[in-house]
Amino acid sequence: MSEHSPLDLAEGDPFGPHNLPYGVFTTADEPARRRIGVRIGGHVLDAGAAAHALGSPHADLLGRPSLNPLLAAGRAVWQEVRRELTAWVTDPAHRAAVEPLLHPLGTVELHLPYEVADYVDFYASEHHATNVGRIFRPDGDALTPNWKHLPIGYHGRAGTIVVSGTDVVRPTGQRKAPADPAPVFGPSVKLDIEAEVGFLVGTPSELGRPVPLSSYRDHVFGLTLLNDWSARDVQAWEYVPLGPFLGKSFQTSVSAWVTPLEALDAARTAPPARDLPLLPYLDDAEEEPGGYDVRISVEINGEAVAEPPFSTMYWTAAQQLAHMTVNGASLRTGDLYGSGTVSGPETGQRGSLLELTWNGRDAIELADGKRTFLEDGDEVVLTAWAPGPDGTRVGLGEVRGRIAPAAG
Amino acid sequence: MSEHSPLDLAEGDPFGPHNLPYGVFTTADEPARRRIGVRIGGHVLDAGAAAHALGSPHADLLGRPSLNPLLAAGRAVWQEVRRELTAWVTDPAHRAAVEPLLHPLGTVELHLPYEVADYVDFYASEHHATNVGRIFRPDGDALTPNWKHLPIGYHGRAGTIVVSGTDVVRPTGQRKAPADPAPVFGPSVKLDIEAEVGFLVGTPSELGRPVPLSSYRDHVFGLTLLNDWSARDVQAWEYVPLGPFLGKSFQTSVSAWVTPLEALDAARTAPPARDLPLLPYLDDAEEEPGGYDVRISVEINGEAVAEPPFSTMYWTAAQQLAHMTVNGASLRTGDLYGSGTVSGPETGQRGSLLELTWNGRDAIELADGKRTFLEDGDEVVLTAWAPGPDGTRVGLGEVRGRIAPAAG
Incomplete structure (x- = not known):
């Protein structure tokens, strides 16, 4: 046993025993x-x-x-396992057994820790939806008439969800500016990010049985950071009338770590006041606070470009779950749903380049030059933290991805 | 051995040795x-x-x-297995071994024969898309500007795909007619069908590597009938701007049988002439004929209501596969994609009640009363056949579903 144990953490370590996120790893040998x-x-x-x-x-x-078998085991088991893990990393009686089983992060490879069943992406930030509406539909209302009545969402491609660190090959596809006579084909010239929080479903539900707001914690295991890479030019040409498809389906990156909901109790916060009355299945006035005070940071090539505040999201994860199942659709273990791009009210709080550069009109300045959208070689890193108990911080890991040139 | 063997089929049996579709079954014992x-x-x-x-x-x-391990084994194995199966059911030398392994259809239970990975639904019938455009957007062009440049599609919910025979619980959700001051909540009052053909992917592909038109047969294992149940009132209120979600995700029913592509060689047919030039990745002028002469029949409570001709589809399954992967999105074994509603040019060839009744304006007459959309207790059956070799017919099985009342 070493003199200084890996379990003796610096005060305030965001990955202390109050956090304990789950992942899947391999070692070199x-x-x-x-x-x-x-x-x-x-x-x-x-x-x-x-x-x-x-x-x-x-x-x-x-x-x-x-993680899927653990996810499927249900909330009571999640709680028991967390109690055990907490004891193993805090009780001095276990040190001799535990220390040899600790691997320095730099020596392991991290993998996508769960098999994704269905992937749904929402659109829950009022600031984001308003910005996008102003950019894409300048002559109409920024928000569609349904936006404050239901959490807008759509299904994405589960098979192209990858773990942080996986390169993003620039997608190729059709695009057509309004003035072009016909679509052109080639690598996307508007490759973008979407900074999001993802929610991972553990406990399945039955076909035909909606999951009410109050059952959120029985089904959702934890949170993970998510970058919903988007090709804005492909998306703009294809998305009417059936929604985003190839502009999104090439890749979605998630953190290698899943933070259990229980680690985020101190981060719960009330969502913004709602402007319109909600139908009963979405009315969370009597529920525990549905928001999370997660502070996201977006870096490109090491430079901070935005700090989107998750606490500003109009729709909560519990509302999204209730809505997604209100028609009787069932949940499976491994279902993952994204919050939608997180954007706050300030310019520096926007979670996409589409918004930060106003669809390329206003370039942002980086040390290595201006950016409207991503260039080959750019590396994007999302990180985040949330308040933990007793003044601690809960680290949410990171989502990292480097842009590789389009396939030849 | 019985005097009359189950292998001595009536001439013209659509499930003769030229067909041999695959399913998964259990027996009562x-x-x-x-x-x-x-x-x-x-x-x-x-x-x-x-x-x-x-x-x-x-x-x-x-x-x-x-079926998934067989699907994953690739085209050479599919061909070898089909040759073996053909010999087993046709060679008199195998009769003694094979006959005891035959179960009458009425004695077995059929199950969803594969695990669905991602589910995508297209919108490939010009007649259907034109009808829907006229109904939902009467003041604009019926087809969106992108429609003839790319096969429009979107991801659906893989977890709610069920086998033929499963009841359909009427979904509940939000709807709002344009004149309503606010959305109302309740069971859908516009529950509909969509008669489609589904394509089941066997061989996976690599992330970042598009699948060209010419590789269609290397990846797609076979065809299956599909009913994409749709709640039109839910869909109309939710689908702008991100596409259909709860109006579709409650259930999709598929046939218990998957017909291998090889059984449908005689059914290949040229798609309709294209009005606009296609980008090279979609240009199938030099490929084998991409359509299938599949004749679908839609019955409600035993009465024929439509006969949608699959041969009229503007976009082919090979084009859909090429488009779905052109951005680098990978395929997984078990990916399923639907053609979109099959509607021909004639009124009696429309594959949805939305079109057959013009969104409820023109009720159709059944023996037990008028119908605009489906009522509780209605049973919908899709069947289909395609030309086989030497004047035979290839039966495509059926998709059956009865509407159960909304959950209380």
Whole structure:
């Protein structure tokens, strides 16, 4: 045992025992053996090995190569496992058993930790939806008439969700500016980001049975950061009348870490006041606060370009879940839904380049030149944190992606 | 062995040895053991048991509880397995081994035979898109400007795809007629069908690598009938700007049978002439004919209400596959894509009640009363056939669903 234990964390470490996000990792000497890991400080605890060594009744669930069996086990098990993990990383009696099972973050490879079932993306920021409406439909109302009555959303492509660190090959497709006589084909010239928070479903539901607002915590396991890469030129040409398709489906990147809802209790916050009365299935006036005070940071090539505040979202994750199932649609373990781009009221709080540059009109200045949309070689990193108990911060990991040139 | 063998089929049986669609079944005495079955006449051949009895090298693939491993095995294996199956049901030398492995259709339960990965629905009938445009956007052009340049499509909910025979619980949701001051909530009053053909992907593709038109047969395993149930009132209120969501996601029904592409070679037909030049990745002038002469029949409560001709579809399945991947999006085994509603030029060829009744304006007459949209208790059955070799017909099975009242 080393003199300085990896479990002796600096005060205020955002990955302290109050956080304990889940991921899946491999080591260099066993690159084919995927294991569930729990992040503590700068290390990853081999959760299955710890559960085995310490005689946990959940050693089987934690010994799997994916989070899905744990997700499917339901809230009572999530709570038990979290209590055990907390004891393993805090109780000095367990140190001798736990320390050999800690891997420095820099020595492991992180993988997409769950198999995605269905992926839905919402559009829940009033500031974002207003900005997009003004840009794309300058002659109409910025918000469509339905926007404040229901959380607008659509299904995305589950099969192209990748883990942070995966390159983004610039997509190719059709685009047509209004003045062009015909569409042209080629690499997107308006490649963009969308800074979002994703919600991962654990407990499934039955076909034909809506999930009410009050059951949100029984179904949703945790949060993850998400970047919904978007080709704005492809999207603008294709999206009427059936919505975004190829402008989004080439890739969506998520954090390697999933933060359990329980780690975010101190971050709950009331959503903004609603302007219009809500139908009963969406009325959350009597529910616990549905927002989260998650502070996102967007960096391009190491420079901060925006700080979108998740607390400003009009629609909450519980409302999105209730809406998504109100028609009887069932949930599966591994369903993932994104909040939609997070944008606050200030210019520096916008979660997309579309908004930050007003569709390319106002370039932003980076140390290596101006940007309207992303250039090949650019690296985008989303990070985030939320208030934890007793003045701590809960780190939400990062979503990193570098733009690779279009396929030849 | 019986005097009259189940393999001695009536001449012209649409499920003869020229067809051999795949499904998954269970028997009453082993309700938990799902098995791959191949339909021959009025019987289901236990394909895994036959492969085992006859020493097939593919006994493992055919012995699984789902088609997915066979789908993933690729085109060369699909061809080998089909050759074997054809021999087993036609060669008198195999009769003694095969006959005991045939189950009468009425004695088995059929299941969804594959796990759906991503589900995409297209909008490929010019007649359908024109009708819908006229109904929903009477003041604008019927077709959006992009319609003849690319196959419009969107992602649907894979988790609510069910096998033929599953009841459809009437969905509940928001709707708002233009004159209403606010949305109302309740069971859909415009529950509809969409008669479609679905295409099931077997061979996956790599992220970042588009699949060209010429590779269609390497990736797509077969066809299946599909009913994309739609709540028109929910859809009309929600679909601007991000497309259909809850108006579709409550349920999609598919046939229990998947017909391999090879059984449909005689049904290939040239698509309609295109009005506008196509970008090279969609230009199929030099490819084999991309359409299929599939004749669909729509029945409600046993009465024929429409006969949509699939041969009239503007966009082909190969074009849809090329478009879906041109941005680099990858395919997974089990991806399913629907053609979009099949509607021909004649009134009696329309594949939705929206079109058949012009959004409820012109009721259709059934023996048990008028219909604008579906009523509780109505049963919808889609069937279809296509020309096979030597004047035969290839049956495409059926998609059956009865409307159950909204959940209380």
